[in-house]
Amino acid sequence: MASVESYFMAVQRELEEAESRREEIVSCARVLSTVRRKLDASLEKIHTTIGDSKGLEPILKGVENTFAELKDKWAAIDTCIGQESIEKYYDLWRSNLTQFVMISVFLHWLTTKSLLNKEEAEKKLYLGKGNGCRINLDFQVYLTGLCGAPRELARLCVNLTSHGRYSLLKDISKFVTDLYAGFRLLNLKNDSLRRKFDSIKYSVQKIEEVIYDVKVRKLVDEKSPTPSNL
Secondary structure, three states: OOOHHHHHHHHHHHHHHHHHHHHHHHHHHOOHHHHHHHHHHHHHHHHHHOOOHHHHHHHHHHHHHHHHOHHHHHHHHHHHHOOOOOHHHHHHOHHHHHHHHHHHHHHHHHHHOOOOOHHHHHHHOOOOHHHOOOOOOOHHHHHHHHHHHHHHHHHHHHHHHHOOOOOOHHHHHHHHHHHHHHHHOOOOOOHHHHHHHHHHHHHHHHHHHHHHHHHHOOOOOOOOOOOOOO
């Protein structure tokens, strides 16, 4: 029978091996931060270039190329994890993935004026079995990322107004209001997600204030047609 000391020495070796394994996977997942920084930089460029349609096109193309980088990143992480459970390490990329979803939803609305659903987001981010990846898009992560999009759309309203582009304001207002109403149908028991959802109402209020200011200052003729384009 093994002594108490030898048993705990064996336990220590297992702990060290597990920690070493985790550090290896952490290092592998860290590459996602590079993609996130590129996407965040592109998001800033979109906000500052929103009044220039020609200038916006190459930025959007660059964003698509950046998203395409994710395919190899996820594959490398998947390989690194090996036969272990994906869920065990999901928190390592949860924050980055939430940001990826938010930017995807924002850009999808910007180009299609529609909601990017979970299945579409998973495909766009090169996740799931359809992309040959064991890592899926968790529904909580999708919803959390979705909650972040109204903040960027409210900011877009301000930037559009500063460039004298008023035609999209009502479209943005309708989308964010519909999104808020949709979330209200959910019975959210996740405290973190509920707080994110609560923040949408502030985006709704900000957008309403921008539209009210435009009306008061009579910056747009409501009787004239206002094409919804950038």
